[in-house]
Structure formats: C-alpha cells, structure tokens
Amino acid sequence: MNSKKLAGEKAVQYVKDGMIIGLGTGSTVYWTIKKLGELVRDGLDIRGIPTSKNTEELAIEEGIPLISLSEIGQLDITIDGADEVNPDLQLIKGGGGALLREKLIASISKRLVIVVDESKCVSRLGRFPLPVEVTPFGVEITSKQLQVLGCTPKLRTKKDIPYKTDNGNYILDCSFSSISEPIELTNKINMLPGVVENGLFVNMAEIIVVAKKDGHIDYLQ
Numbered sequence: 581m582n583s584k585k586l587a588g589e590k591a592v593q594y595v596k597d598g599m600i601i602g603l604g605t606g607s608t609v610y611w612t613i614k615k616l617g618e619l620v621r622d623g624l625d626i627r628g629i630p631t632s633k634n635t636e637e638l639a640i641e642e643g644i645p646l647i648s649l650s651e652i653g654q655l656d657i658t659i660d661g662a663d664e665v666n667p668d669l670q671l672i673k674g675g676g677g678a679l680l681r682e683k684l685i686a687s688i689s690k691r692l693v694i695v696v697d698e699s700k701c702v703s704r705l706g707r708f709p710l711p712v713e714v715t716p717f718g719v720e721i722t723s724k725q726l727q728v729l730g731c732t733p734k735l736r737t738k739k740d741i742p743y744k745t746d747n748g749n750y751i752l753d754c755s756f757s758s759i760s761e762p763i764e765l766t767n768k769i770n771m772l773p774g775v776v777e778n779g780l781f782v783n784m785a786e787i788i789v790v791a792k793k794d795g796h797i798d799y800l801q
C-alpha cells in the first residue's frame with residue numbers, strides 16, 4: 581500500500597470545475613498533481629499555480645493549465661504536503677525547500693488541504709528540523725541569532741555546496757528538541773532581519789488527509 585499515493589489522490593475530491601488551485605511540492609502531492617492531470621485530460625476545467633519549479637515542470641508535463649499569480653487575487657484551494665502535522669493542524673513544511681512559495685500561495689487560498697501519510701503525525705512539533713529560508717548575505721549571523729532561540733541550525737547542502745531555493749536563498753534546518761509554542765516561535769524567527777520565511781504553518785490548514793498503512797483515511801479538521 582502506497583500511503584503517499586492514497587492521500588495524494590484522495591484530495592482531488594475537494595477540486596471542482598472552474599477552480600484556481602495552488603499546487604504544492606513533494607512526493608505526496610505529486611500524486612494529487614498526477615490525478616489532476618488525468619482529470620484535466622477527461623475534461624476538468626482548472627488553472628494551477630505551482631509552488632516550485634519542480635511542480636511547474638510536473639504540471640506542464642501533465643497538461644494542467646497554469647495561471648500566474650499576477651493575474652489573480654485569490655485561489656480557491658491549495659493542496660500540499662507537510663513534514664509534520666500536530667492535532668491542532670499546525671505544520672512543519674519546507675523539507676523540499678519550497679516553503680516560501682508554499683506559504684505565500686497558501687496565504688491567499690480559501691482552503692489549504694494537506695496530504696500526508698501517518699508517519700507525519702506527531703503530538704508535538706519539532707522532531708523534524710524546522711526549515712528556515714534565509715538570505716545568503718549574513719547567513720552566519722542569522723544562524724547565531726536562530727541559535728539564541730533554542731535550536732541548532734544546520735546549513736542545507738546539495739553536492740557539498742549550499743542548497744539554493746527557487747528564490748536564490750539558503751535554508752537553515754533548525755533542530756529544536758520540541759516546539760511547544762509554534763505561534764510565538766514563528767513570530768520570533770520572522771523578526772530576524774536575515775530570515776525570509778520559516779516552515780511553521782500555523783492557523784492555515786483547514787483539512788489534513790492522513791493515509792494509514794492499512795489503507796484507511798483519517799480527516800483532521
């Protein structure tokens with residue numbers, strides 16, 4: 581049983597004809613996008629807004645018509661994955677490095693639907709290191725300032741050089757032993773001058789589609 585596929589495909593039930601849809605990033609929402617491609621080929625009329633260059637490529641491959649952010653003020657729905665979800669529907673995102681575009685697009689969506697397999701569900705956030713997108717300029721300073729907030733930041737790398745986001749920034753993966761006050765923490769992190777955005781999504785998700793190993797689906801809302 582492929583739980584990511586199950587969760588990803590289930591979420592298309594929220595998509596209706598005529599909708600503008602935020603297309604998330606990652607290996608779970610991959611299955612949503614593949615399914616939407618099938619539905620588009622069968623006549624579903626939607627427009628997508630990708631949250632990353634990878635997702636844009638996939639959506640084009642699937643024949644999903646795209647629309648640019650400058651042409652719209654609001655999206656009907658965004659479907660996306662997550663790295664951790666807690667029972668209050670708070671999330672850690674950004675494992676795939678797309679957190680800034682994901683958060684921006686989610687912030688102008690009427691609904692944010694999250695698709696995960698059950699391994700992502702935790703009682704308290706923080707087991708997964710929190711991705712923080714930062715400017716390359718002054719990254720060492722920003723890293724020290726983040727440490728003061730109680731974490732161990734690690735510069736994300738790819739093939740031994742700093743990983744660059746689609747926006748040309750770096751990611752610091754910040755290990756907190758646990759995150760008890762996500763709202764306070766997100767505000768404190770985003771106050772730092774070198775921080776562009778962090779991967780805590782609080783008060784944003786409306787529904788979380790959780791696929792279990794045995795094939796059952798739970799809906800957290």
Ligand SMILES: O=C(CO)[C@H](O)[C@H](O)COP(=O)(O)O
Pocket residue numbers: 604605606607608609660661662663672673674675676677678679682
């Ligand atoms: O936030 C993300 C990308 O920035 C992803 O949605 C998150 O990392 C989950 O990915 P996956 O479904 O591959 O486990």
